[in-house]
Amino acid sequence: MRGQLFVTGLVSAIFLTGTVFAHEGATGVVKERMDMMENLKSVMKTLAPMVKGQKEMDSQVVIEQAKIIRQNTGEVLLSKFPKDSIHGPSEALPEIWQEWDKFKGYNTKLSELGMALNEAAGDPDAVIATFKAIGGTCGACHKQFKKD
Numbered sequence: 001m002r003g004q005l006f007v008t009g010l011v012s013a014i015f016l017t018g019t020v021f022a023h024e025g026a027t028g029v030v031k032e033r034m035d036m037m038e039n040l041k042s043v044m045k046t047l048a049p050m051v052k053g054q055k056e057m058d059s060q061v062v063i064e065q066a067k068i069i070r071q072n073t074g075e076v077l078l079s080k081f082p083k084d085s086i087h088g089p090s091e092a093l094p095e096i097w098q099e100w101d102k103f104k105g106y107n108t109k110l111s112e113l114g115m116a117l118n119e120a121a122g123d124p125d126a127v128i129a130t131f132k133a134i135g136g137t138c139g140a141c142h143k144q145f146k147k148d
């Protein structure tokens with residue numbers, strides 16, 4: 001199935017890039033935002049088998065994951081990106097602060113998609129569509145604002 005292939009590609013693009021220990025040695029806001037990103041990654045990992053049809057859709061789980069997205073985006077995520085905070089193993093790019101509005105836009109979009117995911121719970125097609133939009137938003141922000 002085309003859709004399934006797309007999702008599989010998307011999920012591997014998000015998870016298989018970067019090293020397992022990218023995190024090692026991170027401190028302060030860099031560590032805090034990496035932890036938030038890891039929480040977002042765990043959302044994708046939890047939802048992927050349901051989206052791929054390998055596991056039954058569970059509305060309760062979808063609602064919980066939607067909440068985790070909202071808790072790890074918005075103002076709280078932005079607060080972990082004070083100006084020019086690139087140190088240690090950070091993979092953040094300086095463009096974040098040069099194009100702050102754009103960076104903020106991706107963050108807002110992801111937060112809104114977290115709300116959309118909450119609304120989609122109970123409707124598998126809507127969950128799948130929202131999941132794809134979420135993956136696309138992670139990827140778009142990373143492509144522009146995170147080192148490969």
Ligand code: HEC
Binds near residue numbers: 033146
């Ligand atoms: C607003 C932009 C933006 C969005 C949206 C975004 N990320 Fe990130 N992400 C970043 C930046 C910037 C970094 C690099 C942070 C650093 O290393 O200082 C990062 C790093 C990561 C990392 C590596 C963390 C580590 O331990 O080094 C993972 C995993 C990740 N993001 C997953 C996701 C997932 C999954 C989504 C979508 C659900 C997502 N991100 C959405 C900007 C974003």
